[in-house]
Amino acid sequence: MFDSLSDRLGAAFDRLRGRGALTEADVRGAMREVRIALLEADVALPVVRQFVDAATEKAVGADVLRSVTPGQQVVKIVHDELVAMLGADSSELELGVTPPAVVMMVGLQGSGKTTTSAKISKRLKERGGKKVMMASLDVNRPAAQEQLAVLGTQADVATLPIVPGQTPVQIAQRALQSAKLQGFDVVVLDTAGRLHVDQALMDEMKAVADIAKPNEILLVVDALTGQDAVNVATNFSEQVPLTGVVLTRMDGDARGGAALSMRAVTGRPIKFAGTGEKLDGLEAFHPERVAGRILGMGDVVSLVERAAETIKAEDAEKMAQRMAQGKFDLNDLRSQLEQMKKMGGLSGLAAMLPGVKQVKQAMANGAADDKVLVRMEAILSSMTPKERARPELLAAKRKIRVAKGSGTTVQEVNKILKMHQELAGMMKKMGGLAKIGAMFGKGGLGGGGGDLDALMGGGGLPPGMPGLPGPGGAPQGLPPGFQNFLKKR
Known part of the structure; x- marks a missing residue:
């Protein structure tokens, strides 16, 4: 992920690092390259403007131009601004409530909600030690409920038994009641995919949220949709109080514009990134680590964590x-x-x-x-x-x-x-x-x-x-x- 953006930024900063001293013109020229790189990565224009203006203001300061390694100082400033754009701190799921905590998944059709529901449930069970139950509220797509049941078997996570003819609100009520009776810690509600122009389905989603009162409402967005992902997030945030975003197919997005725009536009943190089709292909989103990857600094901490999980x-x-x-x-x-x-x-x-x-x-x-x-x-x-x-x-x-x-x-x-x-x-x-x-x-x-x-x-x-x-x-x-x-x- 971020391959093309990383290459463009790397080329711009290599020229700066090779200079013993920098002028304001050098810095502004590099920032123009940064602007072009971000736009080519499909980052939203308002976000690009805000980012470049803030970075340029700090980079042309006297402390940078007169420092021993001005090129490295500029890279550090861009790194810090990237971290701020992505959300500064990583954000975990807020599940510290009287059980069962409710996690509601929303998003467009085909964004990967059902698979992501299973990934998050598996993660909560294996890493958080939680007793998790999943429930499919998708009564529109053929075999959607059966798909979640199959994924639940693969992830060794319980799923709510299917009762034909129930509405999404009735399924949500049954899921909450069943979770309380059976002592589950977390209930994951997989809602139906919808178009952001379909007000009837939006109203259904709001009705479920009113009944379930979820602790987390996660918007699942396909990273490959680029700038349209920002429009999707904006429309959904106007309908329900989103608490976070999950970006799927991040491993197939060489540009990364959706990730860089999402936090700045919605004000909601990116909590997870999908990195593969398998049920363990989900990573917690750490802004500082992602910024390091973009600038070619690597992400050794995540590498060590992944090694500890797999070895x-x-x-x-x-x-x-x-x-x-x-x-x-x-x-x-x-x-x-x-x-x-x-x-x-x-x-x-x-x-x-x-x-x-x-x-x-x-x-x-x-x-x-x-x-x-x-x-x-x-x-x-x-x-x-x-x-x-x-x-x-x-x-x-x-x-x-x-x-x-x-x-x-x-x-x-x-x-x-x-x-x-x-x-x-x-x-x-x-x-x-x-x-x-x-x-x-x-x-x-x-x-x-x-x-x-x-x-x-x-x-x-x-x-x-x-x-x-x-x-x-x-x-x-x-x-x-x-x-x-x-x-x-």
């Missing part, structure tokens, strides 16, 4: 033990690729890592995409467990068999093996360092203040080691073998 503790412990022993075979590489896929693939990881231009550029040129991981996994799956455990067994004939079995070439198999050799060499180095750290017995690897840390100049692991943080925590890039695999074939 099992026992698996991480086993891998740590193998690393400490300096071991790393093709089975380990295969498990790493599976974890990368769960964490969003190359595109998802590249968006969160600061300064990883190699992968981003390769993906932009069509030389690499998430299909690369699929091909790599196919190659590894075509090997026997014994071959993955002992890569030295892969002689010429076996490589030919693996290539045919995976639908790839022997050259690609060789690239995988070379990448494994480099990673295995890195693990051996890390295993040796771990033993030295154990001998010193204090800080360990990169422990910050330990004897080994002091021995290595306080910088933790060697700064040139592939794929590991260097000075200041800046990533040094992917292992050379992985870079070679990403090159055009």
Whole structure:
């Protein structure tokens, strides 16, 4: 998401960073580029004007132009203004009431309300420890209630039994009564999709809101609708008191105009962003992290959170033990690729890592995409467990068999093996360092203040080691073998 906007802003700020001193004309020229970039990203014109005026006023100040790094100061100002535009602080669901709390989902037809209802319910159940029930109030769309029931089964969330012939208001009343009797913490009401010009359906939505008295009314908007999303939000906010917005299909929106406009126009926070079709494809919307992604600063916090969600503790412990022993075979590489896929693939990881231009550029040129991981996994799956455990067994004939079995070439198999050799060499180095750290017995690897840390100049692991943080925590890039695999074939 935000790929095109990020590229345009990055190009504008690269010119500023390369200058030792800035004039007011330099700053205003950069702000013109920012204005064009935001307009091309489909951000609403009033929002663009307000943003650029505020950023320019601060950026042409004497403190910026006379600072040691004026280019960086301008980037920081734009970052801070982006955070303010997106809502400053992240906003959680307000469910601290006497149960059951009611969450009402509203939006246009086809915006993704039903799937989003299931995603939010699953999130509340698994992360919040809530007992959640979903109820479909959509009596207009064929099989809409059955769809929610199927999603409820997939998410392991209870759904209100279907009673044919009831009106949405009657279903809402039954859902609330049932939730109270059965001790549910949260009720999610999935209302029917409607057109914002259909006043009859709008009146129905208001009637449900009057009966249910929801604690949260979330507007579900498709991010791909661009500026029309702002019109949708404005019309719905005039009908019911919205408390937040959920943007769906954010992973398919390279421009991001809807996200940047929504908060400024409606005054309501963006609470969640849909990032995929699966039920775990939902992220809390953190304005500061999103601003960092837009400006190419990465989002390491979200990356760590996603890793914690997808990687099992026992698996991480086993891998740590193998690393400490300096071991790393093709089975380990295969498990790493599976974890990368769960964490969003190359595109998802590249968006969160600061300064990883190699992968981003390769993906932009069509030389690499998430299909690369699929091909790599196919190659590894075509090997026997014994071959993955002992890569030295892969002689010429076996490589030919693996290539045919995976639908790839022997050259690609060789690239995988070379990448494994480099990673295995890195693990051996890390295993040796771990033993030295154990001998010193204090800080360990990169422990910050330990004897080994002091021995290595306080910088933790060697700064040139592939794929590991260097000075200041800046990533040094992917292992050379992985870079070679990403090159055009």
